[in-house]
Amino acid sequence: MKESVHDYSVVRGFAYSALFWLIIGLVVGLWLAAEMFYPRLNLTPWLSFGRLRVVHTNGLAFGFALAGIFSCTYYMLQRLTRTPIAFPRLARFHLYLFNAAIALAALSLFAGMNTSKEYAELEWPLDVVVVIMWVVFAVNVFATLARRREKQMYISLWYIIAMTVTVAVLYIINNLSVPVNLFKSYPIYAGVNDANVQWWYGHNAVGFVFTVPILAMFYYYLPKTVNLPIYSHRLSIISFWSLVFAYLWTGAHHLMLTPVPEWIQTVAIAFSIFLIAPSWGSVVNGYYTMRGNWDLMRTNYLTKFFVVGITFYGLQTIQGPTQGLRTLTAFFHYTDYIVGHVHMGTMGWVTMIISASLYYMVQEMNRTEVYSVRLANLHFYLILAGQLLYTVTMWIAGIQQGAMWKATNPDGSLTYSFIETVASLYPYWKIRFVGGLVYFLGIVVFVYNFVMTGRGSKKSSLDPGMRTA
Amino acid sequence: MGIYSKPALFALLSVVLILAGTFVTTILPIYMPSTQPVSRYIKPYTAVELEGRDIYIREGCNNCHTQTVRPLRTEVARYGEYSKPEEFAYDRPHLWGSRRTGPDLARVGGKYPDAWHYQHLSDPASVSPVSNMPAYGWLAGRRLDTGYTFRKVSVLGYGYSRQEVTEQIDSYRVRVTAPDYPARDVRSRVTPPEFRNYLTEMDALVAYLQKLGRDVKELEQGRQVALQENESGKSEVQ
Numbered sequence: 244m245k246e247s248v249h250d251y252s253v254v255r256g257f258a259y260s261a262l263f264w265l266i267i268g269l270v271v272g273l274w275l276a277a278e279m280f281y282p283r284l285n286l287t288p289w290l291s292f293g294r295l296r297v298v299h300t301n302g303l304a305f306g307f308a309l310a311g312i313f314s315c316t317y318y319m320l321q322r323l324t325r326t327p328i329a330f331p332r333l334a335r336f337h338l339y340l341f342n343a344a345i346a347l348a349a350l351s352l353f354a355g356m357n358t359s360k361e362y363a364e365l366e367w368p369l370d371v372v373v374v375i376m377w378v379v380f381a382v383n384v385f386a387t388l389a390r391r392r393e394k395q396m397y398i399s400l401w402y403i404i405a406m407t408v409t410v411a412v413l414y415i416i417n418n419l420s421v422p423v424n425l426f427k428s429y430p431i432y433a434g435v436n437d438a439n440v441q442w443w444y445g446h447n448a449v450g451f452v453f454t455v456p457i458l459a460m461f462y463y464y465l466p467k468t469v470n471l472p473i474y475s476h477r478l479s480i481i482s483f484w485s486l487v488f489a490y491l492w493t494g495a496h497h498l499m500l501t502p503v504p505e506w507i508q509t510v511a512i513a514f515s516i517f518l519i520a521p522s523w524g525s526v527v528n529g530y531y532t533m534r535g536n537w538d539l540m541r542t543n544y545l546t547k548f549f550v551v552g553i554t555f556y557g558l559q560t561i562q563g564p565t566q567g568l569r570t571l572t573a574f575f576h577y578t579d580y581i582v583g584h585v586h587m588g589t590m591g592w593v594t595m596i597i598s599a600s601l602y603y604m605v606q607e608m609n610r611t612e613v614y615s616v617r618l619a620n621l622h623f624y625l626i627l628a629g630q631l632l633y634t635v636t637m638w639i640a641g642i643q644q645g646a647m648w649k650a651t652n653p654d655g656s657l658t659y660s661f662i663e664t665v666a667s668l669y670p671y672w673k674i675r676f677v678g679g680l681v682y683f684l685g686i687v688v689f690v691y692n693f694v695m696t697g698r699g700s701k702k703s704s705l706d707p708g709m710r711t712a
Numbered sequence: 713m714g715i716y717s718k719p720a721l722f723a724l725l726s727v728v729l730i731l732a733g734t735f736v737t738t739i740l741p742i743y744m745p746s747t748q749p750v751s752r753y754i755k756p757y758t759a760v761e762l763e764g765r766d767i768y769i770r771e772g773c774n775n776c777h778t779q780t781v782r783p784l785r786t787e788v789a790r791y792g793e794y795s796k797p798e799e800f801a802y803d804r805p806h807l808w809g810s811r812r813t814g815p816d817l818a819r820v821g822g823k824y825p826d827a828w829h830y831q832h833l834s835d836p837a838s839v840s841p842v843s844n845m846p847a848y849g850w851l852a853g854r855r856l857d858t859g860y861t862f863r864k865v866s867v868l869g870y871g872y873s874r875q876e877v878t879e880q881i882d883s884y885r886v887r888v889t890a891p892d893y894p895a896r897d898v899r900s901r902v903t904p905p906e907f908r909n910y911l912t913e914m915d916a917l918v919a920y921l922q923k924l925g926r927d928v929k930e931l932e933q934g935r936q937v938a939l940q941e942n943e944s945g946k947s948e949v950q
Contacts, residue, residue: 278844279813282837285846292846293772355770359805388719396716404719405726412730416738421867423860427766429867434800435748436741438808443738487726491733500782501808502797504747507737514733573784577812649786657789661815666842 249321251608253334255697257314258601260342262690264306265594267349269683271299276679279672289353297352297364303589304362304452306345311597312406312456313341313380318604319399319463320384324391330383337379344372356426360441362448363417367428370418377414381407398479402459405487409451417444439503443494450490453593454556458525460600465529465549468603469539474531482524489514489521496567499576508569515564522560529553544616548599548623555591559584574649579668580641583634590630590682598622598689605696614695622689629682633675640671751798753930756870757923759861759880760911764920766864767851767913768807776845778809779818779924792819793928804868814845819925826888827895829918834902851914852903858911884919885911 278284278292285291317334321327328334348365351357357364365373384407388400396404417440420428432440466473473479495503495511529550533539539546562584566575575581606613613619647667650658715722741747757765768774781787783794795818800806824832832839834849862877872880887893889909899915900908 278846280844282844282846288771288850291771291848293775296775297772355772357769357772359769359772359774359807361810385719385723394717396719396722400719401716401722404723405730408723408727409730412727412734416734423864423867427860427864429804429864432742432804433748434803434806435797437804438800438806439741439747440738441806443734484729488729488732491730492737493733494737497810498808500784501780502795502800504741504744507741510737573782577778577810579811582811648790649784651786651789655789657786661790662840662842665813665844669842 248327250328250331250334251318253328253331253338254314254318254604254608256335256338257310257317257341258604258693259697260338260345261307261310261314261597261601262693264302264310264345265686266690268299268302268307269679269686271295271302273676273679273683275299276672276676280669280676288355294353294355294357297357298349300362301348301352301364302345304448305348308452308589308593308597310341310345311601312452312460313337315460315464315597315600315604316384316403316456318608319403319459320387323393323397323400323463324387325393326387326390328383329386329390333379334383337376337383340372340376340379344369344376347372351426358418358420358428358430360417360430360437361445363414363441363444365418366426367418367420367422368425370414374411374415377407377411381411397463398473398476398483399459399463401483402455402462405483406451406455406459409447409455409487413444413447413451417441435502435504438498438501439495439507442497443491446494446497447490449588453588454490455486457556457593457596460596461525461529461549461553464596464600464603465532465546465553468545468549468599469533469536469543471532471536474528474534478524478528482521482528485524486518486521489518493518493567496564496572499567499569499572512564512567512569515567519560519564523557526553526557526560544613544619544623545599545602548595548602551623551627552592552595552599555587555595559588559592562587574645575641578641578644578648579637579671580645583637583641586637587630587634590626590633594626594686598626598693601693602696605693609697609699611696611699614692614699618688618692622685622692625685625688626682627685629678629680629685632678632681634678636671636674636678640668640675643671644668747797748801749798750801751931751934753934754798754801754927756802756868757920758884759858759865759872759877760856760884760916760919761923762864762868762870762920763856763858763861764916764918764923765807767917768920769805771848773817774807774809776809776811776813778812778816779806780808781816781818787816791816792925793932796928796931798931799925799928802868802870814843817921817924819928821922821924821926825894826918826922827898829921830895830898830902830914833914833917848914848917849902851917852899852912853907854913855907856911856913856916881911884915888915 274284275292275295317328348369351366351369352364356366358366384403420430422428430437462473492514493511495507496515499508533550540550565571566584602613602619644664647659647664652658715725780795781791788794833851835847836843836845858881862874865872865877888899903912
């Protein structure tokens with residue numbers, strides 16, 4: 244795979260962008276976690292929880308995760324097609340436009356310009372910018388694929404294609420709205436339909452940003468790291484197509500027991516349970532790839548990121564469908580249990596895989612070893628411990644609040660007022676903050692280790708000795 | 713395998729597959745009137761209530777408060793009648809939320825007097841000492857911007873004329889600034905003197921909160937009446 248010229252400048256640019264937005268997003272997250280038990284931290288309108296929470300979710304989902312995804316995609320595309328990026332200058336434009344869009348997004352959300360639709364809060368002018376940015380990205384993806392020198396597309400490319408087309412469909416359909424002025428618009432959908440479209444989007448944004456491209460990374464960087472082929476090509480084919488087909492039917496499991504028509508809820512439950520199969524197809528494929536080589540967990544520091552990451556993906560994809568069942572959603576929905584669920588996926592799966600992929604790439608691109616394996620191990624254990632403390636605490640808090648909401652006296656009256664259930668959560672919120680802090684320290688170690696590794700080599704951004712143009 | 717060496721075809725097949733679930737679960741229901749039924753008992757927001765709703769959106773209240781009561785015994789006991797699809801016909805966007813850090817607000821209209829809301833929004837801890845809600849006293853120090861109100865109700869198709877919008881805004885201002893406004897004392901206390909004679913953002917937010925769930929009683933009564941008429945053989949459905 245060394246005969247072509249790979250342009251890594253945009254891979255690096257997105258990698259450092261990801262780290263930047265990761266730090267910002269986590270600082271905001273810590274602030275929010277503290278506001279939960281110390282509301283005086285709502286110092287100004289733009290620091291108030293309602294505005295800040297949106298900065299946290301958008302900053303990490305789109306600032307961090309998407310930047311990580313773009314970085315890895317530009318890398319995998321070039322390696323798997325054995326072709327340089329089709330339009331390198333367009334890719335650079337993509338990098339600048341992306342960072343400008345995220346910065347403007349953060350500022351506008353701080354200012355209270357938000358549509359209220361979760362993970363689609365940006366107002367319409369920024370939606371237009373996001374769509375342009377996505378088209379720019381898609382042009383490069385498909386143009387590079389068209390010029391590829393490797394006939395067969397590897398598994399990771401399937402996932403990249405699925406993400407590229409699906410995110411476009413999701414984003415455009417959910418954000419259709421009528422502008423009032425430059426800073427305000429109303430969606431074209433009303434009430435129940437708006438909710439239904441929104442959670443079709445919300446669920447699949449998770450699916451095609453936090454799952455599909457992360458699986459692309461998993462299928463590429465795990466075999467590269469352990470130097471073993473993926474266990475079953477056939478299993479990956481089945482997993483891919485059934486995942487892509489089934490994901491889109493499940494949005495309404497976010498809307499159980501609401502006025503959304505019951506049949507849509509029931510369809511969502513059925514497909515959610517079905518989704519366990521393709522999800523675990525990838526988990527099993529990953530585990531079996533390690534068959535007979537489990538000592539790599541001990542001897543190769545990167546391996547455990549991938550294996551523990553896919554394990555959390557496995558847990559996530561069982562917990563998700565079960566908490567969407569009617570009886571369980573009645574108990575868990577609207578509590579911190581769901582917050583715990585989301586953070587296992589983002590802190591345990593998404594960040595594990597993205598950070599391991601970035602470690603792998605920076606070493607390959609710079610032809611160097613990681614700055615410190617010990618720091619990488621410290622990073623791993625800190626984010627693992629922080630995430631577990633965070634998620635387990637939130638599950639317990641959610642179970643407690645759910646139980647208190649449902650508790651009744653012998654005469655049928657409610658045992659607890661709402662504020663009593665809030666008061667009971669303060670200890671959990673403090674422990675959650677500590678979990679988040681431990682996690683944040685792990686990320687600081689990661690950023691330091693990555694930056695030092697990146698600095699270790701002063702070579703050109705093109706593969707050494709292969710500059711032809 | 714052919715398709716794994718044909719990116720365009722691969723992308724096309726992916727799109728077809730994702731559109732299947734999309735079409736059945738989201739597009740099709742939009743064209744089924746039963747998904748979002750309309751009832752004459754559910755009234756659109758007034759101009760002031762709509763402005764209050766937009767402040768609710770701007771401040772991200774939906775990040776901590778839901779607006780759907782589920783048909784569960786303890787939930788109905790805590791909040792009131794469970795939510796019906798008709799109630800959301802004028803909600804663009806919906807504000808159902810996903811987390812109850814604070815209580816559900818779908819039935820909060822009329823539950824407390826205006827004075828309670830002014831006090832609570834300005835200083836939640838003064839009402840519930842353990843509350844972790846941010847204080848929104850600063851909303852009383854901002855005049856309500858009504859420059860786009862008519863355009864907003866036009867986009868939403870509420871059917872008010874420019875004249876009606878102006879009247880709604882003026883009459884609400886007269887109401888909250890009148891000497892006999894029941895919440896006059898607390899409103900004056902939380903509102904800076906220079907804003908007391910104008911509509912503030914807090915006034916609009918209170919108006920919106922007081923609207924929430926107000927129409928569901930009539931909706932339920934209307935249903936009861938229709939049911940009885942059906943039973944007595946006079947099935948006149950309007």
